[in-house]
Structures are given as structure tokens and as C-alpha cells.
Amino acid sequence: MAGSLRQFLDSDAVWLKVLGAIILILITRIAGQIVYNVFLHPLARIPGPRSMAASVLPMGWVRTQGRAPYKLAELHERYGPVVRIGPNEVSCVGSAAFRDVYGFRAGKGGPMPRDQRAVLSRRAFGAISLLQADVRTHAELRHRMNPAFSERAAREQEPLVARYVDSLVRRLAAECAAAVDGAAVVDMCRYAAWATFDIQGHLLFGEDVFGSLEHGRDHPWPTTTMSFFRALTWVKLATELLTPRVLLTVQKLAMGLGAGGGRRRHAETAKRLGDRRMAAAGGGRPDGHPDYMSYIVRGGAKNTSGTTLTREEMYANAQVLMTAGSETVATVLCGALYYLLAHPAALARLAREVRAAFASDADIGFAGVSEPGRLEYLHAVLSETMRLWHPVATPMVRQVPRGGCEVAGYHVPEGALIGVTNYATTRSEKYFRHAERFVPERWLGAPEYADDDRDAFQPFGYGPMSCIGSALGRLESRLLLAKLIWHFDLELMPGSENWLDNMVNHMIWQKPPLMVKLRPVQTTAGS
Numbered sequence: 271m272a273g274s275l276r277q278f279l280d281s282d283a284v285w286l287k288v289l290g291a292i293i294l295i296l297i298t299r300i301a302g303q304i305v306y307n308v309f310l311h312p313l314a315r316i317p318g319p320r321s322m323a324a325s326v327l328p329m330g331w332v333r334t335q336g337r338a339p340y341k342l343a344e345l346h347e348r349y350g351p352v353v354r355i356g357p358n359e360v361s362c363v364g365s366a367a368f369r370d371v372y373g374f375r376a377g378k379g380g381p382m383p384r385d386q387r388a389v390l391s392r393r394a395f396g397a398i399s400l401l402q403a404d405v406r407t408h409a410e411l412r413h414r415m416n417p418a419f420s421e422r423a424a425r426e427q428e429p430l431v432a433r434y435v436d437s438l439v440r441r442l443a444a445e446c447a448a449a450v451d452g453a454a455v456v457d458m459c460r461y462a463a464w465a466t467f468d469i470q471g472h473l474l475f476g477e478d479v480f481g482s483l484e485h486g487r488d489h490p491w492p493t494t495t496m497s498f499f500r501a502l503t504w505v506k507l508a509t510e511l512l513t514p515r516v517l518l519t520v521q522k523l524a525m526g527l528g529a530g531g532g533r534r535r536h537a538e539t540a541k542r543l544g545d546r547r548m549a550a551a552g553g554g555r556p557d558g559h560p561d562y563m564s565y566i567v568r569g570g571a572k573n574t575s576g577t578t579l580t581r582e583e584m585y586a587n588a589q590v591l592m593t594a595g596s597e598t599v600a601t602v603l604c605g606a607l608y609y610l611l612a613h614p615a616a617l618a619r620l621a622r623e624v625r626a627a628f629a630s631d632a633d634i635g636f637a638g639v640s641e642p643g644r645l646e647y648l649h650a651v652l653s654e655t656m657r658l659w660h661p662v663a664t665p666m667v668r669q670v671p672r673g674g675c676e677v678a679g680y681h682v683p684e685g686a687l688i689g690v691t692n693y694a695t696t697r698s699e700k701y702f703r704h705a706e707r708f709v710p711e712r713w714l715g716a717p718e719y720a721d722d723d724r725d726a727f728q729p730f731g732y733g734p735m736s737c738i739g740s741a742l743g744r745l746e747s748r749l750l751l752a753k754l755i756w757h758f759d760l761e762l763m764p765g766s767e768n769w770l771d772n773m774v775n776h777m778i779w780q781k782p783p784l785m786v787k788l789r790p791v792q793t794t795a796g797s
Contacts, residue, residue, distance in 0.1 A: 307357040312683040318345065318354030329355045330507035336500075336774030339663040339693035346694040351678040356510065359687040361665055362677050363695040365725035370677045371668055371690050372733035378675070381405050381734050382668035385509075385687055395537065397582035399590040400738065408735055411587070414578050415738065418565035424742040426560055428636045431469055431742075435749055437483045438465040439631075439757050446758075446790050455763055457783040458607055460488070462600040462750075467492050469746065470596040474588050475543040476561045491539060495593050500776045540589045548584060562591070595739050597778050598661040602747050604784055606655040607754070608769050609708045611762035611786065616651065616710060623647045624755045625791070634756060639748035648755075650710035652747055656729040657696045658708060663775055665689020666731065692728070701726040761787040 304324045308314065314323070321328045332341045345353045346363050355361050362371060375381055383405050398404075400411055417423060438461060445454035464482035467489065471479040480489040547563055566578045579587070610617040627644055628634050639645055667689040674683045682688055697705050701723040702712070712719035730740035737743065754760070763785035774780040 311357060313354050313358065313360065313686060316352055316354040316360060316680055316682070317349040322355050323357060326356050326359075326507065326510035329359070330503075330510060333503040333506060333664075333776075336503075336776050336780065339691070339775050340772075342664070342691045343694040343697055346691065346698065351700075352680045352682075356687070358685070359667075360677075360682055360689075361694070362688065362690050363698060363726075364678065364690075364701065365723050367677055367690045367695075368725070368728050368732040370675060371688055372666070372731065372735065374734060379671050379673065382671055382675070382688070384735075385667045385669050395541075395582050395585040395589075397580060397586045399586040401590045401594070405734075411583065412734075412738060415562075415566055415587070418562040419738045419741060420565075421741045423560070423565050424745055425636055427473060427742065428745075430472055430561070431746055431749065432635065434465055434469045434472070434483060435753050437468075438750070439753055441483055441486065442754075442758065442788055443790055446788055453787050453789040455785060455787050458786045459600070459604050459781045459784045462603045463492050463596070464488075465750065466596040466600040466603075466746070467592075470592055471543075473561045473595070474563075474592055475547045476563065477546075479543055491592070492596075495597065496776075496778075496780055499778050500780075503776050537585070537589065540585050540592070544581070544584045544588050548581060591739070593778075594737070595743070599743055599746050599750070601659075601661040601779055601781065602652060602655055602743075603750050604781060605659040605770075606651055606747075606751055607760065607786065608762070608766075608784060609655055609658070610651065611760060612767070613708055616708070617760070620647055620651055621755055621759075624752050628752075628756060631753070631756065634749070634752050636745045636749065639752050640745065645748070645752065646714060647710060648748060648752060650713035652744075652751065653713045653727070653729070654708055654710045657702065657727055658706075659770065659779075660692040660696065660729065661778070662731075663691075663693035663779070664777060665691050666735075695726050757791060758788040759791055761789075763787055 307325070308320055308323045311323070319328070329338075329341075332338055342353075342355070342361050345355065346361070351362060351364050351367065353361050371382060373381070384402065398407055398411075400408060400415070403411055442454065442456065442461065445456055446452055448454070464480075468478060468480050468483050471477075471491075478484065480491065482489055547561075563584075610620060623645060628638060639648070665688075667687050670682050670684055670686045670688055672684050674681055674686075675688075676682075677688070695701060699705050703719050703722060704712075709716075709719070712722055728736075730737040730743065766783070766785045769782065769784050773782070
């Protein structure tokens with residue numbers, strides 16, 4: 271009897287049958303899940319590709335390849351204002367969607383929470399950042415940090431910002447002076463990144479921590495940032511495929527194998543610089559320039575421990591604010607320069623406006639670039655740039671709370687992920703006439719564009735979790751563009767004519783070199 275059993279178990283045919291049965295069970299389970307996702311899931315009524323309804327893999331692959339903004343715009347053009355892009359995920363467009371998804375939702379349970387499944391900053395720093403905080407934590411953090419990001423604080427930070435903007439102008443002028451014909455060819459993306467990262471680094475840490483403009487070289491932080499955001503698209507996909515416990519285990523293994531080296535270096539840099547800044551006496555700086563911590567220490571609301579920000583909160587938020595406050599401004603500046611250079615009539619009009627508005631370089635400041643009626647075309651150029659090429663082109667995802675929500679006539683059930691796609695919204699003819707064209711005049715009351723849905727344009731986000739740094743972001747963008755246009759004549763170089771075509775986006779735009787020829791304006795030489 272025992273021999274027969276052993277002979278039976280040793281039979282290859284038996285193990286092949288067992289293996290076949292296991293494979294059949296797996297196939298049946300996967301097929302059953304696909305059928306449920308496509309036909310029986312609570313989101314089954316929402317239009318979209320069946321492949322995306324069936325699995326997270328199609329949209330996950332699109333994200334990892336940097337094609338999400340383009341694919342989402344294509345899907346909304348085909349399926350309408352609400353599109354199912356995953357078994358449990360929905361993308362929306364339109365002004366009403368901003369209110370429904372990101373608004374205060376008075377009487378409906380309050381703002382929608384963020385997706386909390388892959389919160390990295392708490393594991394890195396022991397605290398949560400504004401970008402990943404839940405509704406309650408976000409409100410508490412923002413209340414304590416608001417003094418550093420008010421309109422008043424932004425204007426008080428002008429001397430510090432102007433120092434780096436002027437340094438950018440001097441370095442570009444030096445490049446021109448060194449050229450044989452007095453005209454330099456430079457990568458404006460590189461120079462824009464140097465300026466904005468230097469500004470944000472000083473505002474966060476109270477000193478010129480990167481020195482990019484001073485030394486004329488890249489710092490590892492911006493370079494690592496791009497790699498970090500590319501990795502986040504894979505984290506997003508892993509979050510969809512794995513349970514939280516398995517995901518955490520995989521992340522720990524990846525870190526142990528060295529895959530998280532860039533993130534560790536980011537965290538270590540943030541901690542080192544944060545410690546140095548928080549060790550400074552009082553809330554001020556020796557150079558007299560206020561930075562973010564000056565306002566937070568001096569005027570921020572206290573937390574339960576009686577302080578404004580804990581050391582861990584400083585670490586977590588410094589890393590987020592460093593990128594959010596620099597990369598976005600650099601993106602807007604590069605985009606504006608490209609659109610202007612690709613549209614010579616617009617560039618000529620802006621040059622006339624800026625050079626007529628200021629008698630000297632010293633007159634160009636926050637007040638001058640913001641005075642109503644003074645630089646209307648410059649403001650229109652920046653708005654049109656952000657409409658066409660939003661720095662945050664993909665959705666900021668929220669999780670639908672208890673009871674679900676209504677968006678554009680569709681009921682989205684509790685637990686589903688939802689977000690509004692800026693790129694697809696502002697490039698749609700449903701909301702903007704000639705949506706694919708660069709037309710700054712639409713913001714200046716041109717009758718042809720009177721029916722544009724201005725509420726569908728939310729460059730700094732919408733609702734209680736909108737961009738905390740919008741006041742300084744606006745002022746910094748205006749000052750940078752005004753100074754460059756006042757000082758230099760610019761020309762787009764061959765090879766950069768199609769700079770925007772098929773640009774990769776991993777949450778932020780991975781910008782290739784934007785090669786521009788600069789020549790100092792003769793009337794301002796030596797100013």
C-alpha cells in the first residue's frame with residue numbers, strides 16, 4: 271500500500287496535473303476579477319477603455335513611460351468629462367470637477383482625503399509633509415506654516431529673491447561678453463533651474479546652500495529630484511498591485527539593495543540643512559533677509575508641544591517645498607520663453623511693454639511687476655503658458671469618502687480614487703476656444719474668447735489643499751521673466767523648435783535643453 275502511494279506521488283503525470291490545476295485556478299481567479307472589474311464593479315457605468323477597467327497595468331505603464339498627460343487628454347476627448355482609467359480610479363475635467371473633487375464640500379463631510387497608501391515621508395523622516403498629509407494633519411500644518419507664505423511675507427522676501435535674479439542676469443551677461451560676437455547660446459532650462467533652486471534653497475535653509483549660479487554648476491539635488499519622480503511612478507503602480515504590508519516589505523528590500531540611494535541622499539541633505547537652520551538663534555538671519563523659518567518661528571501657530579514645527583516636520587516639509595517651490599517656477603519660466611520665442615509677434619509685444627514700463631533695471635521689482643495695468647501682457651503670457659503647459663499636468667489624487675460623490679452626472683462610490691487632469695482640461699475646446707493655440711490675448715478681454723471657462727483654469731490648485739506658495743510663485747515668475755526680457759534679445763536656436771513635442775512627464779516635466787541665443791539689449795548695456 272505504502273509503495274503504491276509512493277509510486278503514485280512520484281509520478282510526473284500527477285505533479286503535472288497538480289501544476290495544471292493551480293494554473294487553472296489562477297487563470298479562473300484572474301478572469302473572474304477582470305469580469306467583475308469590467309461589468310460588475312461600482313465604477314462599471316463610467317466610460318473608459320475596457321483594458322483600463324480590467325487592470326491597473328495599462329495606465330500604470332502609461333505613467334511609467336511619462337505619457338500620462340497626453341493619454342488622459344486623448345481619453346477625455348473620446349469619452350467625455352469623466353473617464354475610468356483603472357479598476358478603481360477616475361479622471362475628471364472641467365471647472366465643476368475642481369469644486370466637486372478639491373473643494374471644501376460644505377455639508378458633504380468636508381474635503382476629500384488624499385490617497386494614503388504610499389506615504390514615503392513619514393518613513394523617511396518620522397513626520398508627514400503637506401503633500402501627503404490627511405485632511406486634518408494638512409490643516410494643522412498649513413495653519414502653522416501660513417505666516418511664511420502670505421502675500422506680505424512674499425513681498426518681504428523680495429531682496430533675497432532679487433539677489434538671485436540679478437545673479438542670473440549677470441551670469442548670462444558674462445556669457446554674452448565672453449562670446450566672440452557678443453551673443454551667447456545657452457540652455458535656459460539649466461539656468462532657470464539654477465536660479466529657482468538657489469532661491470528656494472536660501473528661503474528654506476537661510477543660506478546659499480546650492481551655489482549653482484555662483485559656481486556655474488549643477489547641484490546633485492535637482493538631478494536626484496528627476497530620478498525620484500521617475501521612481502514614484504513605479505511606486506504608484508506597485509501601490510495598486512500590492513497590499514500595504516507587501517508593499518512596505520518590497521520597499522524595505524529595495525532600500526536594502528540600494529535602490530533608494532537617491533531618496534536617502536535627499537533625506538540626509540534635508541536633515542543636515544534643516545538642523546543647521548533650526549540651530550540658528552531666533553527667527554532671523556545674519557544677512558537680514560527673512561526666510562521661511564523666520565516667519566514660522568516668529569508667527570506660526572503652536573502645535574500641542576508648544577512649538578511651530580517639530581524637527582521631523584521641518585525635515586519632511588523641507589524636501590517637498592524645495593521641489594515644489596523651484597521646479598514649478600522653472601517650468602513656467604522655460605515654458606513662457608519657449609512660447610514667446612516660437613511666436614515672435616508675442617515676444618515683440620512683451621519686449622515693448624516691459625522696456626517701456628521701466629526706466630532702469632533698479633525699477634524692476636515685485637511692486638512694479640504686480641502693479642495693476644502696468645504689465646498686463648506679461649501676466650497674460652504667464653497665464654497662457656500655465657494653461658497650455660501646467661507644471662502639474664497629472665491629477666492630484668483624492669479618495670472618495672463615505673457616501674460617494676457626484677461628478678458630471680456620475681456617481682463615484684466610496685473608496686474610489688479620483689482627480690482632475692489639468693492638462694486635459696485646459697487643452698479642451700469645451701472650456702477654451704482655440705485651446706491648442708498660444709493666445710495671451712484671451713486673458714486681456716479679447717471678444718473672441720469671452721466664452722472661455724476661466725474657472726477651469728486653476729494653476730495653483732483649488733480648495734483647502736491648494737498650493738501654499740502661490741503668492742511667491744507668481745511674484746518670482748513675473749520678476750524673472752521681466753528681467754530677462756528687459757536685459758536681453760532672445761532667439762530660439764535650431765533643434766529647439768519642437769522643444770515641447772512629446773516631452774516626458776513623471777509627475778513633473780522632464781525638460782530637455784532649451785537652447786536660446788541671447789544678446790544684451792544695447793540701450794541697457796552696462797545698467
